[in-house]
Amino acid sequence: MSRPELQAPPEIYYGDTEAKKYTANTRIQQIQADMTYRALELLNLPPDEPKFLLDIGAGSGLSGEILDDEGHIWVGVDIAPSMLEVALERDVQGDLFLQDIGQGFGFRPGSFDGAVSISVIQWLLNAETSHPTSSPPHRLTRFFTTLYAALRNPSRAVLQFYPTSDDQIQLITSIAQKAGFGGGVVVDYPNSKKARKVFLCLYVGGGGGQQVPKGLEGDVADENAVKFEKRRERERRREKSGKRKNVKAKDWILKKKELYRQRGKEDVPRDSKYTGRKRRTVF
Amino acid sequence: MVRLITHNLLACHVKGCTTNNFPLVFQDAQVEIHEAEFNEDFIRGFMPKIEWKALVDSARQLGDTSLPEEQPEMADDDFLKTLHHVLLEMHIEEGAMVCQNCGHVYPISNGIPNMLLAEHEIG
Ligand SMILES: C[S@@+](CC[C@H](N)C(=O)[O-])C[C@H]1O[C@@H](n2cnc3c(N)ncnc32)[C@H](O)[C@@H]1O
Ligand SMILES: [Zn+2]
Numbered sequence: 592m593s594r595p596e597l598q599a600p601p602e603i604y605y606g607d608t609e610a611k612k613y614t615a616n617t618r619i620q621q622i623q624a625d626m627t628y629r630a631l632e633l634l635n636l637p638p639d640e641p642k643f644l645l646d647i648g649a650g651s652g653l654s655g656e657i658l659d660d661e662g663h664i665w666v667g668v669d670i671a672p673s674m675l676e677v678a679l680e681r682d683v684q685g686d687l688f689l690q691d692i693g694q695g696f697g698f699r700p701g702s703f704d705g706a707v708s709i710s711v712i713q714w715l716l717n718a719e720t721s722h723p724t725s726s727p728p729h730r731l732t733r734f735f736t737t738l739y740a741a742l743r744n745p746s747r748a749v750l751q752f753y754p755t756s757d758d759q760i761q762l763i764t765s766i767a768q769k770a771g772f773g774g775g776v777v778v779d780y781p782n783s784k785k786a787r788k789v790f791l792c793l794y795v796g797g798g799g800g801q802q803v804p805k806g807l808e809g810d811v812a813d814e815n816a817v818k819f820e821k822r823r824e825r826e827r828r829r830e831k832s833g834k835r836k837n838v839k840a841k842d843w844i845l846k847k848k849e850l851y852r853q854r855g856k857e858d859v860p861r862d863s864k865y866t867g868r869k870r871r872t873v874f
Numbered sequence: 875m876v877r878l879i880t881h882n883l884l885a886c887h888v889k890g891c892t893t894n895n896f897p898l899v900f901q902d903a904q905v906e907i908h909e910a911e912f913n914e915d916f917i918r919g920f921m922p923k924i925e926w927k928a929l930v931d932s933a934r935q936l937g938d939t940s941l942p943e944e945q946p947e948m949a950d951d952d953f954l955k956t957l958h959h960v961l962l963e964m965h966i967e968e969g970a971m972v973c974q975n976c977g978h979v980y981p982i983s984n985g986i987p988n989m990l991l992a993e994h995e996i997g
Contacts, residue, residue: 676984686879698885
Protein backbone atom coordinates (compact mmCIF):
# COMPACT_ATOMS: atom_id res chain seq x y z
CA MET A 592 0.00 0.00 0.00
CA SER A 593 1.30 3.46 -0.81
CA ARG A 594 1.95 6.01 1.88
CA PRO A 595 -1.11 7.69 3.45
CA GLU A 596 -0.15 11.15 2.20
CA LEU A 597 -0.26 9.87 -1.38
CA GLN A 598 -3.71 8.34 -1.02
CA ALA A 599 -5.98 11.26 -0.09
CA PRO A 600 -5.93 14.69 1.57
CA PRO A 601 -5.28 14.38 5.32
CA GLU A 602 -8.76 15.38 6.49
CA ILE A 603 -10.25 12.75 4.15
CA TYR A 604 -7.70 10.03 4.88
CA TYR A 605 -8.24 10.51 8.61
CA GLY A 606 -12.02 10.25 8.41
CA ASP A 607 -14.20 8.77 11.16
CA THR A 608 -13.22 5.16 10.55
CA GLU A 609 -9.48 5.65 10.13
CA ALA A 610 -9.33 8.12 13.05
CA LYS A 611 -10.83 5.52 15.38
CA LYS A 612 -8.75 2.66 13.97
CA TYR A 613 -5.54 4.67 14.17
CA THR A 614 -6.13 5.73 17.76
CA ALA A 615 -7.22 2.31 19.03
CA ASN A 616 -4.18 0.51 17.60
CA THR A 617 -1.90 -0.31 20.55
CA ARG A 618 1.18 -0.63 18.36
CA ILE A 619 0.60 2.84 16.94
CA GLN A 620 -0.05 4.19 20.45
CA GLN A 621 3.30 2.83 21.59
CA ILE A 622 5.24 4.14 18.59
CA GLN A 623 3.70 7.63 18.81
CA ALA A 624 4.33 7.71 22.57
CA ASP A 625 7.97 6.70 22.14
CA MET A 626 8.55 9.29 19.45
CA THR A 627 6.91 11.98 21.58
CA TYR A 628 9.17 11.13 24.53
CA ARG A 629 12.16 11.32 22.23
CA ALA A 630 10.95 14.66 20.83
CA LEU A 631 10.61 15.99 24.39
CA GLU A 632 14.13 14.84 25.14
CA LEU A 633 15.37 16.71 22.07
CA LEU A 634 13.39 19.81 23.13
CA ASN A 635 15.75 19.93 26.08
CA LEU A 636 13.39 21.76 28.44
CA PRO A 637 14.51 22.39 32.03
CA PRO A 638 13.50 19.39 34.16
CA ASP A 639 10.22 19.44 36.11
CA GLU A 640 9.04 22.82 34.87
CA PRO A 641 5.60 22.86 33.30
CA LYS A 642 5.82 24.64 29.95
CA PHE A 643 3.40 25.94 27.32
CA LEU A 644 3.85 23.84 24.17
CA LEU A 645 2.40 23.55 20.68
CA ASP A 646 1.55 20.12 19.22
CA ILE A 647 1.50 20.51 15.44
CA GLY A 648 -0.83 17.98 13.81
CA ALA A 649 -2.04 16.80 17.21
CA GLY A 650 -4.59 14.41 15.70
CA SER A 651 -6.46 12.34 18.28
CA GLY A 652 -4.04 13.27 21.04
CA LEU A 653 -1.64 10.30 21.14
CA SER A 654 1.29 12.72 21.20
CA GLY A 655 -0.45 15.36 23.31
CA GLU A 656 -1.33 13.00 26.11
CA ILE A 657 2.39 12.40 26.66
CA LEU A 658 2.74 16.18 27.08
CA ASP A 659 -0.10 15.96 29.64
CA ASP A 660 1.67 13.15 31.44
CA GLU A 661 4.82 15.22 31.63
CA GLY A 662 2.88 18.07 33.22
CA HIS A 663 2.90 20.53 30.31
CA ILE A 664 0.04 22.71 29.13
CA TRP A 665 -0.38 22.50 25.38
CA VAL A 666 -2.27 23.64 22.31
CA GLY A 667 -2.95 21.20 19.48
CA VAL A 668 -3.83 22.03 15.89
CA ASP A 669 -5.04 19.59 13.24
CA ILE A 670 -6.79 19.70 9.88
CA ALA A 671 -8.85 16.52 10.36
CA PRO A 672 -12.17 17.05 12.21
CA SER A 673 -12.54 13.31 12.82
CA MET A 674 -9.17 13.12 14.57
CA LEU A 675 -10.07 16.12 16.74
CA GLU A 676 -13.36 14.50 17.62
CA VAL A 677 -11.57 11.39 18.84
CA ALA A 678 -9.29 13.68 20.86
CA LEU A 679 -12.37 15.20 22.53
CA GLU A 680 -13.77 11.76 23.27
CA ARG A 681 -10.47 10.73 24.80
CA ASP A 682 -10.53 13.73 27.07
CA VAL A 683 -7.07 15.09 26.28
CA GLN A 684 -6.21 18.26 28.16
CA GLY A 685 -4.89 20.55 25.40
CA ASP A 686 -6.74 23.40 23.68
CA LEU A 687 -7.60 22.17 20.19
CA PHE A 688 -7.89 24.08 16.92
CA LEU A 689 -9.10 23.05 13.49
CA GLN A 690 -6.32 24.44 11.36
CA ASP A 691 -4.33 23.81 8.20
CA ILE A 692 -0.70 24.35 9.21
CA GLY A 693 0.12 25.11 5.55
CA GLN A 694 -1.98 28.28 5.92
CA GLY A 695 0.22 29.43 8.81
CA PHE A 696 -0.42 30.37 12.45
CA GLY A 697 -1.73 33.57 14.00
CA PHE A 698 -0.09 33.18 17.42
CA ARG A 699 1.54 36.26 18.89
CA PRO A 700 5.35 36.42 18.88
CA GLY A 701 6.97 34.34 21.59
CA SER A 702 3.79 32.47 22.56
CA PHE A 703 5.25 28.99 23.02
CA ASP A 704 8.14 27.58 25.04
CA GLY A 705 8.56 24.85 22.45
CA ALA A 706 6.77 22.85 19.76
CA VAL A 707 6.56 19.20 18.80
CA SER A 708 5.14 17.55 15.72
CA ILE A 709 4.90 13.78 15.43
CA SER A 710 4.39 12.13 12.03
CA VAL A 711 2.82 15.14 10.33
CA ILE A 712 4.90 17.39 8.09
CA GLN A 713 5.38 14.83 5.30
CA TRP A 714 1.78 15.80 4.52
CA LEU A 715 2.93 19.31 3.63
CA LEU A 716 4.93 17.92 0.74
CA ASN A 717 1.66 17.11 -0.95
CA ALA A 718 -0.37 20.13 -1.91
CA GLU A 719 -3.68 18.39 -1.79
CA THR A 720 -6.29 19.20 0.86
CA SER A 721 -9.98 19.89 0.35
CA HIS A 722 -9.33 23.48 1.44
CA PRO A 723 -7.73 26.18 -0.65
CA THR A 724 -3.98 25.63 -0.85
CA SER A 725 -0.92 26.80 -2.64
CA SER A 726 2.23 24.92 -3.69
CA PRO A 727 4.17 22.79 -1.17
CA PRO A 728 7.13 25.22 -0.97
CA HIS A 729 4.75 28.12 -0.37
CA ARG A 730 2.89 26.17 2.32
CA LEU A 731 6.14 25.09 3.97
CA THR A 732 7.36 28.69 3.97
CA ARG A 733 4.14 29.95 5.51
CA PHE A 734 4.27 27.17 8.11
CA PHE A 735 7.90 27.70 9.16
CA THR A 736 7.85 31.51 9.21
CA THR A 737 4.71 31.73 11.35
CA LEU A 738 5.97 28.92 13.60
CA TYR A 739 9.27 30.71 14.07
CA ALA A 740 7.44 33.86 15.12
CA ALA A 741 5.20 31.95 17.56
CA LEU A 742 8.16 30.50 19.48
CA ARG A 743 10.01 32.33 22.20
CA ASN A 744 13.70 33.07 22.07
CA PRO A 745 15.49 30.81 22.89
CA SER A 746 13.48 27.67 22.31
CA ARG A 747 13.20 24.64 20.05
CA ALA A 748 10.78 22.86 17.78
CA VAL A 749 11.22 19.13 17.21
CA LEU A 750 9.40 17.62 14.25
CA GLN A 751 9.48 13.89 13.58
CA PHE A 752 8.44 13.07 10.04
CA TYR A 753 8.62 10.45 7.31
CA PRO A 754 10.58 11.73 4.31
CA THR A 755 10.69 9.57 1.19
CA SER A 756 14.03 10.92 0.02
CA ASP A 757 17.04 12.99 1.01
CA ASP A 758 15.78 15.64 -1.40
CA GLN A 759 12.69 16.06 0.74
CA ILE A 760 14.81 16.47 3.87
CA GLN A 761 16.88 19.00 1.98
CA LEU A 762 13.85 20.98 0.83
CA ILE A 763 12.31 21.09 4.28
CA THR A 764 15.51 22.08 6.09
CA SER A 765 16.36 24.80 3.60
CA ILE A 766 12.92 26.40 3.96
CA ALA A 767 13.15 26.15 7.77
CA GLN A 768 16.54 27.86 7.64
CA LYS A 769 15.21 30.65 5.47
CA ALA A 770 12.46 31.17 8.04
CA GLY A 771 15.19 31.88 10.60
CA PHE A 772 15.67 28.53 12.34
CA GLY A 773 19.00 27.03 13.24
CA GLY A 774 19.52 23.37 14.05
CA GLY A 775 19.40 20.33 11.84
CA VAL A 776 18.32 16.74 11.40
CA VAL A 777 18.74 13.94 13.96
CA VAL A 778 18.40 10.38 12.67
CA ASP A 779 17.81 7.67 15.28
CA TYR A 780 18.79 4.07 14.43
CA PRO A 781 19.94 5.06 10.93
CA ASN A 782 20.82 1.48 10.03
CA SER A 783 17.58 -0.14 11.04
CA LYS A 784 14.92 -0.25 8.40
CA LYS A 785 12.15 -0.50 10.97
CA ALA A 786 13.40 1.65 13.82
CA ARG A 787 14.95 4.48 11.77
CA LYS A 788 13.37 7.82 12.72
CA VAL A 789 14.02 11.30 11.38
CA PHE A 790 13.68 14.31 13.70
CA LEU A 791 14.03 17.87 12.49
CA CYS A 792 15.49 19.76 15.47
CA LEU A 793 14.93 23.47 14.97
CA TYR A 794 16.41 26.17 17.15
CA VAL A 795 15.23 29.70 17.73
CA GLY A 796 18.12 31.87 18.91
CA GLY A 797 20.53 29.04 19.58
CA GLY A 798 17.80 26.90 21.11
CA GLY A 799 19.42 27.02 24.55
CA GLY A 800 22.18 24.65 23.47
CA GLN A 801 24.87 24.47 20.82
CA GLN A 802 25.31 21.31 18.79
CA VAL A 803 22.52 19.31 17.23
CA PRO A 804 22.39 16.13 19.33
CA LYS A 805 23.50 12.78 17.94
CA GLY A 806 21.00 10.20 16.78
CA LEU A 807 20.53 7.03 18.80
CA GLU A 808 22.47 3.97 17.74
CA GLY A 809 22.27 0.34 18.80
CA ASP A 810 19.82 -2.35 17.90
CA VAL A 811 16.11 -2.63 18.26
CA ALA A 812 16.33 -5.15 21.10
CA ASP A 813 17.89 -2.50 23.36
CA GLU A 814 15.34 -0.06 22.22
CA ASN A 815 12.47 -2.35 23.11
CA ALA A 816 13.73 -2.70 26.63
CA VAL A 817 13.67 1.07 26.95
CA LYS A 818 10.20 1.17 25.47
CA PHE A 819 8.77 -1.21 27.98
CA GLU A 820 10.41 0.55 30.87
CA LYS A 821 8.95 3.84 29.68
CA ARG A 822 5.52 2.42 29.22
CA ARG A 823 5.54 0.96 32.72
CA GLU A 824 6.64 4.29 34.05
CA ARG A 825 3.85 6.03 32.23
CA GLU A 826 1.24 3.61 33.54
CA ARG A 827 2.53 4.02 37.06
CA ARG A 828 2.29 7.77 36.75
CA ARG A 829 -1.22 7.56 35.43
CA GLU A 830 -2.33 5.41 38.28
CA LYS A 831 -0.88 7.88 40.71
CA SER A 832 -2.29 11.02 39.15
CA GLY A 833 -5.69 12.33 40.11
CA LYS A 834 -6.70 12.45 36.50
CA ARG A 835 -6.78 8.71 36.29
CA LYS A 836 -8.85 8.52 39.43
CA ASN A 837 -11.40 10.71 37.69
CA VAL A 838 -11.39 8.39 34.77
CA LYS A 839 -12.33 5.56 37.07
CA ALA A 840 -15.23 7.63 38.32
CA LYS A 841 -16.11 8.40 34.73
CA ASP A 842 -16.02 4.75 33.72
CA TRP A 843 -18.34 4.01 36.54
CA ILE A 844 -20.80 6.69 35.43
CA LEU A 845 -20.65 5.50 31.83
CA LYS A 846 -21.39 1.94 32.92
CA LYS A 847 -24.31 3.09 35.02
CA LYS A 848 -25.73 5.13 32.18
CA GLU A 849 -25.37 2.19 29.82
CA LEU A 850 -27.17 0.03 32.33
CA TYR A 851 -30.02 2.53 32.66
CA ARG A 852 -30.33 2.73 28.90
CA GLN A 853 -30.45 -1.04 28.61
CA ARG A 854 -33.21 -1.06 31.14
CA GLY A 855 -35.13 1.32 28.94
CA LYS A 856 -34.79 4.38 31.15
CA GLU A 857 -35.33 7.54 29.17
CA ASP A 858 -33.60 10.88 29.64
CA VAL A 859 -30.20 9.42 30.46
CA PRO A 860 -27.86 12.33 29.71
CA ARG A 861 -25.68 11.78 26.68
CA ASP A 862 -22.06 10.87 27.33
CA SER A 863 -19.51 13.58 26.69
CA LYS A 864 -15.95 14.40 27.50
CA TYR A 865 -17.25 16.15 30.59
CA THR A 866 -19.08 13.14 31.91
CA GLY A 867 -17.96 12.60 35.47
CA ARG A 868 -16.17 15.91 35.75
CA LYS A 869 -16.97 18.62 38.23
CA ARG A 870 -19.09 21.10 36.41
CA ARG A 871 -20.32 24.61 36.89
CA THR A 872 -21.91 26.28 33.92
CA VAL A 873 -21.77 30.02 33.54
CA PHE A 874 -24.84 31.78 32.11
CA MET B 875 -11.72 23.20 24.10
CA VAL B 876 -10.38 26.71 23.98
CA ARG B 877 -9.44 28.74 27.02
CA LEU B 878 -8.35 32.31 27.63
CA ILE B 879 -4.73 31.22 28.00
CA THR B 880 -4.69 30.45 24.28
CA HIS B 881 -7.11 33.16 23.22
CA ASN B 882 -4.73 35.70 24.77
CA LEU B 883 -2.02 34.58 22.33
CA LEU B 884 -4.18 34.44 19.26
CA ALA B 885 -4.29 37.11 16.58
CA CYS B 886 -6.14 37.04 13.26
CA HIS B 887 -3.99 35.39 10.57
CA VAL B 888 -5.87 36.52 7.51
CA LYS B 889 -3.61 37.81 4.71
CA GLY B 890 -2.77 41.48 5.18
CA CYS B 891 -4.56 41.69 8.53
CA THR B 892 -1.68 42.97 10.65
CA THR B 893 -2.96 45.87 12.74
CA ASN B 894 -5.73 45.89 15.32
CA ASN B 895 -6.03 42.12 14.71
CA PHE B 896 -5.77 41.24 18.43
CA PRO B 897 -7.59 40.26 20.57
CA LEU B 898 -10.34 38.43 18.73
CA VAL B 899 -13.69 39.40 20.21
CA PHE B 900 -16.07 36.74 21.49
CA GLN B 901 -19.55 36.52 20.07
CA ASP B 902 -22.41 34.47 21.55
CA ALA B 903 -19.91 32.60 23.70
CA GLN B 904 -21.06 29.71 25.83
CA VAL B 905 -18.71 29.06 28.71
CA GLU B 906 -18.29 26.02 30.90
CA ILE B 907 -16.15 25.92 33.99
CA HIS B 908 -13.92 22.90 34.51
CA GLU B 909 -11.57 22.75 37.42
CA ALA B 910 -7.91 22.36 36.62
CA GLU B 911 -4.99 21.59 38.89
CA PHE B 912 -3.38 24.79 40.20
CA ASN B 913 0.30 25.03 39.39
CA GLU B 914 1.85 28.16 40.81
CA ASP B 915 5.13 27.82 38.89
CA PHE B 916 3.32 27.54 35.61
CA ILE B 917 1.15 30.60 36.22
CA ARG B 918 4.13 32.67 37.37
CA GLY B 919 6.12 31.56 34.34
CA PHE B 920 3.26 32.43 32.02
CA MET B 921 2.59 35.92 33.40
CA PRO B 922 5.15 37.78 31.25
CA LYS B 923 3.39 36.55 28.10
CA ILE B 924 -0.01 37.95 29.03
CA GLU B 925 -1.48 40.97 27.25
CA TRP B 926 -3.23 42.23 30.35
CA LYS B 927 -5.86 44.54 28.91
CA ALA B 928 -6.91 41.93 26.35
CA LEU B 929 -7.26 39.34 29.11
CA VAL B 930 -9.34 41.60 31.35
CA ASP B 931 -11.62 42.67 28.48
CA SER B 932 -12.07 39.13 27.16
CA ALA B 933 -12.84 37.74 30.62
CA ARG B 934 -15.48 40.47 31.02
CA GLN B 935 -17.02 39.55 27.67
CA LEU B 936 -17.41 36.09 29.14
CA GLY B 937 -18.99 37.41 32.32
CA ASP B 938 -15.98 37.19 34.64
CA THR B 939 -15.00 40.42 36.36
CA SER B 940 -12.54 39.02 38.90
CA LEU B 941 -9.36 40.53 37.37
CA PRO B 942 -8.09 43.97 38.36
CA GLU B 943 -7.81 46.65 35.67
CA GLU B 944 -4.05 46.89 36.16
CA GLN B 945 -1.75 43.89 36.46
CA PRO B 946 -0.54 43.95 40.11
CA GLU B 947 3.17 44.39 40.75
CA MET B 948 3.16 41.72 43.42
CA ALA B 949 1.48 38.43 42.64
CA ASP B 950 0.14 36.98 45.89
CA ASP B 951 -1.50 33.59 46.22
CA ASP B 952 -5.06 34.89 45.87
CA PHE B 953 -4.21 36.75 42.72
CA LEU B 954 -2.44 33.74 41.19
CA LYS B 955 -5.47 31.56 41.90
CA THR B 956 -7.80 34.09 40.28
CA LEU B 957 -5.52 34.22 37.27
CA HIS B 958 -5.38 30.43 37.16
CA HIS B 959 -9.16 30.31 37.07
CA VAL B 960 -9.45 32.86 34.28
CA LEU B 961 -6.67 31.38 32.15
CA LEU B 962 -7.30 27.67 32.57
CA GLU B 963 -10.75 26.91 33.93
CA MET B 964 -13.10 28.84 31.65
CA HIS B 965 -13.77 26.81 28.50
CA ILE B 966 -15.45 28.50 25.56
CA GLU B 967 -17.56 25.74 24.08
CA GLU B 968 -19.67 27.47 21.42
CA GLY B 969 -19.86 30.83 19.73
CA ALA B 970 -17.29 32.64 17.63
CA MET B 971 -14.20 34.85 17.73
CA VAL B 972 -14.33 37.89 15.48
CA CYS B 973 -11.45 39.98 14.16
CA GLN B 974 -12.07 43.69 14.84
CA ASN B 975 -9.94 44.68 11.86
CA CYS B 976 -11.01 42.53 8.91
CA GLY B 977 -14.22 41.11 10.34
CA HIS B 978 -13.24 37.47 9.83
CA VAL B 979 -15.37 35.17 11.99
CA TYR B 980 -13.71 32.11 13.54
CA PRO B 981 -16.59 29.86 14.62
CA ILE B 982 -16.22 27.72 17.75
CA SER B 983 -18.05 24.44 17.89
CA ASN B 984 -17.65 21.70 20.50
CA GLY B 985 -14.92 23.82 22.04
CA ILE B 986 -12.85 23.81 18.84
CA PRO B 987 -12.28 27.06 16.93
CA ASN B 988 -12.22 26.73 13.16
CA MET B 989 -9.13 28.61 11.98
CA LEU B 990 -9.38 27.59 8.32
CA LEU B 991 -9.13 30.44 5.84
CA ALA B 992 -10.74 31.00 2.45
CA GLU B 993 -8.50 31.11 -0.58
CA HIS B 994 -8.29 34.92 -0.80
CA GLU B 995 -7.41 35.10 2.93
CA ILE B 996 -4.28 32.92 2.79
CA GLY B 997 -0.98 34.75 3.21
C1 LIG C 1 -0.05 10.18 11.79
S1 LIG C 1 -1.14 11.42 12.42
C2 LIG C 1 -0.25 11.93 13.88
C3 LIG C 1 -1.14 12.51 14.93
C4 LIG C 1 -0.46 12.71 16.29
N1 LIG C 1 0.63 13.67 16.22
C5 LIG C 1 0.04 11.38 16.82
O1 LIG C 1 1.23 11.29 17.12
O2 LIG C 1 -0.76 10.45 16.93
C6 LIG C 1 -0.89 12.77 11.29
C7 LIG C 1 -1.79 13.96 11.57
O3 LIG C 1 -1.36 15.08 10.78
C8 LIG C 1 -2.51 15.83 10.45
N2 LIG C 1 -2.22 16.75 9.32
C9 LIG C 1 -1.85 16.42 8.07
N3 LIG C 1 -1.73 17.53 7.30
C10 LIG C 1 -2.05 18.59 8.09
C11 LIG C 1 -2.15 19.99 7.86
N4 LIG C 1 -1.89 20.53 6.66
N5 LIG C 1 -2.50 20.79 8.90
C12 LIG C 1 -2.79 20.25 10.12
N6 LIG C 1 -2.71 18.92 10.39
C13 LIG C 1 -2.36 18.09 9.39
C14 LIG C 1 -3.51 14.76 10.12
O4 LIG C 1 -4.84 15.25 10.12
C15 LIG C 1 -3.25 13.73 11.20
O5 LIG C 1 -4.06 13.92 12.33
ZN1 LIG D 1 -8.38 39.96 10.63
